[in-house]
Amino acid sequence: xxxxxxxIFEEKLKKKLGSSYSLEWDTDKKGVVFGWCKLAxxxxxxxxxxxxxxxxxxVMTISPLxxxxxxxxxxxxxxxxxxxxxxxxxxxxxxxxxxEKKVVxxxxxxxxxxxxxxxxxxxxxxxxxxxxxxxxxxxxxxIPWTDKTMIPLSEALNGASTNTLxxxxxxxxxxxxxxxx
Amino acid sequence: xxxxxxxxxxxxxxxxEPVYFKLQVEGETVKGLEIHSGHVHRGIEFLxxxxxxxxxxxxxxxxxxxxxxxHPFTYCMAVEKIAGIQISERAEYLRALADEIKRIASHMxxxxxxxxxxGFDSLFMHAMELREKxxxxxxxxxxxxxxxxxxxxxxxxxxxxxxxxxxxLKTVDSLKKPLEEVASIFMKDASILRRTVGIGVMxxxxxxxxxxxxxxxxxxxxxxxVRVQNPYAAYDxxxxxxxxxxxxxxxxxxxxxxxxxxESIRLVEQCLHDMPEGPLHPDHLxxxxxxxxxxxxxxxxxxxxxxxxxxxxEIPERIKWRVxxxxxxxxxxVMLPGxxxxxxxxxxxxIDPCVSCTER
Numbered sequence: 194x195x196x197x198x199x200x201i202f203e204e205k206l207k208k209k210l211g212s213s214y215s216l217e218w219d220t221d222k223k224g225v226v227f228g229w230c231k232l233a234x235x236x237x238x239x240x241x242x243x244x245x246x247x248x249x250x251x252v253m254t255i256s257p258l259x260x261x262x263x264x265x266x267x268x269x270x271x272x273x274x275x276x277x278x279x280x281x282x283x284x285x286x287x288x289x290x291x292x293e294k295k296v297v298x299x300x301x302x303x304x305x306x307x308x309x310x311x312x313x314x315x316x317x318x319x320x321x322x323x324x325x326x327x328x329x330x331x332x333x334x335x336i337p338w339t340d341k342t343m344i345p346l347s348e349a350l351n352g353a354s355t356n357t358l359x360x361x362x363x364x365x366x367x368x369x370x371x372x373x374x
Numbered sequence: 375x376x377x378x379x380x381x382x383x384x385x386x387x388x389x390x391e392p393v394y395f396k397l398q399v400e401g402e403t404v405k406g407l408e409i410h411s412g413h414v415h416r417g418i419e420f421l422x423x424x425x426x427x428x429x430x431x432x433x434x435x436x437x438x439x440x441x442x443x444x445h446p447f448t449y450c451m452a453v454e455k456i457a458g459i460q461i462s463e464r465a466e467y468l469r470a471l472a473d474e475i476k477r478i479a480s481h482m483x484x485x486x487x488x489x490x491x492x493g494f495d496s497l498f499m500h501a502m503e504l505r506e507k508x509x510x511x512x513x514x515x516x517x518x519x520x521x522x523x524x525x526x527x528x529x530x531x532x533x534x535x536x537x538x539x540x541x542x543l544k545t546v547d548s549l550k551k552p553l554e555e556v557a558s559i560f561m562k563d564a565s566i567l568r569r570t571v572g573i574g575v576m577x578x579x580x581x582x583x584x585x586x587x588x589x590x591x592x593x594x595x596x597x598x599x600v601r602v603q604n605p606y607a608a609y610d611x612x613x614x615x616x617x618x619x620x621x622x623x624x625x626x627x628x629x630x631x632x633x634x635x636x637e638s639i640r641l642v643e644q645c646l647h648d649m650p651e652g653p654l655h656p657d658h659l660x661x662x663x664x665x666x667x668x669x670x671x672x673x674x675x676x677x678x679x680x681x682x683x684x685x686x687x688e689i690p691e692r693i694k695w696r697v698x699x700x701x702x703x704x705x706x707x708v709m710l711p712g713x714x715x716x717x718x719x720x721x722x723x724x725i726d727p728c729v730s731c732t733e734r
Contacts, residue, residue: 222460225604227668251585253670254696256681273694275668275681280603282668284681305585305701331412331733 198279199226202244206230209240228283235287235296238274242299242306250278252299255309257317260288267291270317274299274306298324314338377405380715384413388491388719391729397710397718404710404718409703415733419694426688427453427662431526438697438731439520440483443476444673445695446525451606452682453527455667457660464652465529466608471645472516472524472532473607473671474638478546479508480674481589481631481638484726485556488628491719492569497559504552511545514538527662529655539646546639557632560625570625574709574721577622586705588676588698589634590725593619593626600672607671612644624724631726662688673698675726697731 199218206214213233220226232238245251256273269288276283289296296313298321300306311330314321318338321327332338377400384392392413398406418437422430434445447469454461461469486501509519515538516522524532534542560566576586581594591598599616601609617633619626664686670679676698683692702725709721 221455223605223610225606229666249582251582251701253585253677253679254681254694254700256692256694258683258692258694260691273681275679275696282604282670284668303585304583308700308704309696329412331415333412 198281199228202228202248202278202281202283205244205247206241209244210237213237226281228281230283230285232285232287235272235289235293238272238285238287239297239299239302241274241276241283241285242302245276245278245283246302248278250276250303251305252303252309253277253282255306255313257313257319259317270294270319272296272313276303294318295320295322297322298327300324300326382718384410388722390487391727393727393729395706395718397715399715402715404713404715407707407710409706411703411729411733413733414730418734422693423690427527427684427690428659430690430693432523434693434695435521435523437695437734438728440480440728441476441673441675441678441697441731442521443472443524444671444678446523447473447607448669448671448673448678448680448695449682449693450525450527451669451671452667452680453662453684455669456665456682456684457527457662459528459656459660461529462652462654463608463650465654466611467645467649468530468532468534468654469525470608470612471534471642471649472522472530474641474645475508475511475515475542476522477674478549478635478638478642479505479512480726481635482508484723485560485628485631485635488570488624488720488723489560489566491723492566494563494566497556497566500552501556504549504556507545507549511542514541526655528660529653531655533654534646534649543643543646546642549639550636553632553635557636560628560632567625569717569720570623570628570724571621572623573717574624574713574724575622576705576709578620580708581622581705584704584708585701586676587701588673588726589617589627589630590702590705591676592617593630594622595620598677600670600677604670606669608645608648611648612641614641624720627724627726662686675699675728675731676702695734697728697734699725699728699732703727703732 214230216230218228253275258271259268260271261268269291271288274285296319298310300310310321313319315329315332315338380397380399383389383394394410396408397404431446434449435442437445482501482505486498490498512522513519516532524530576594578595581591581596597618601614602616615637617630619630662684664684666683668681679696681694685691
């Protein structure tokens, strides 16, 4: 089924996106089909989501990451949407322009994107346009969002809090030994 | 009738791990809920991008305990795809064997927990006593009861001797009869049926819409099992009989897991029977080139997906994973409204949730 779906889905994408994307397929030794699609515009993800929704497909996960350009002079947020429909695993990749923080939500089209988008929002400080419930998912409201919020909470739970505690105790006993001595 | 908002969690006697439910109730009936997570978010994805590809095998095994084998297993498959590594056929069978042994123990744990939540503690202890045999198998074969360290990039770190093979076969065979008794109680006992049939209903269409996976989805008639649709390791050679039920309720979820235990026992036997001779792993540490890959496996709770990207350095550019519990949490927004307050623990238990997995 996966093999036939490749051509049908590619046709569907062409109708929606024209030629503004690149697409490669690979099939592993077990016959499992993987599609890798690079979108020219990040907003085009909603057309891909619509095509997947026509097959009652779903979002498996969303992988945001921070990449640099070829000269390593600018950072961009790249978002990989991992989708599944009719036995096909399809990754659509979109790169946001430098400094761009707004991303179109596909939750109204694919409900299964809900938590993934909310997690992406708070861990990468992105704004979701059109998300029906853009509430915090993991982070407590007393943790401010930053561009790399993946870090603060792990720091807080990675022994940093213990240091902070001891530093406070040591500071309160001025003149006594420091925590790192 | 009075309306209340009842907080359950983040720490509560009915919860095994910290999660916070804010329930809107009218009398004894749940009208709506909010789920607040994040209490055990450890930033493991961030940590994975500070360590090299080999160190991450150890790290990913510690995301969760019940499905600990599936994390390094799937991670290794993703990295092997990037590096173009084809593992030996024996290693494929051994990976499937480890997977099924863990699945039996994990499903038996959930079956026992559901009995415990209902208040049927003698059945809980019976199920846990049987599960203990699988824990013994893990300790004997892998040297540990939970984190079995079975995988490495390019193969596996363990082998099964003739003596171990006989021991595993004898142990799984000894489970069959008592398991049939446990299954029979779950199918016939009036007190269990009263607490599980028609409780926590998740309709088929909503299951598809919410993208649920694993036994929760299969109990609502969604015929999806990664081992069947997207085979990996030795599952293209093993015949996996997918278990699908149509009851859509707590009882169906337990039945799916019970039947899958029998299927896993059969798969363990098939693995041990069909496994060819061959190398276990390469005799060097392969270099991981630039590239990206997606790998999936069927963890005890359902589809687990790993995405890995390398820029050619020793440290991965991105490792992202999504555990099966992650999409299944949202099913509670459908299952709980309309149910009685007293049924909340058994409904939550029936999705076999893992908070540590979800939050990473």
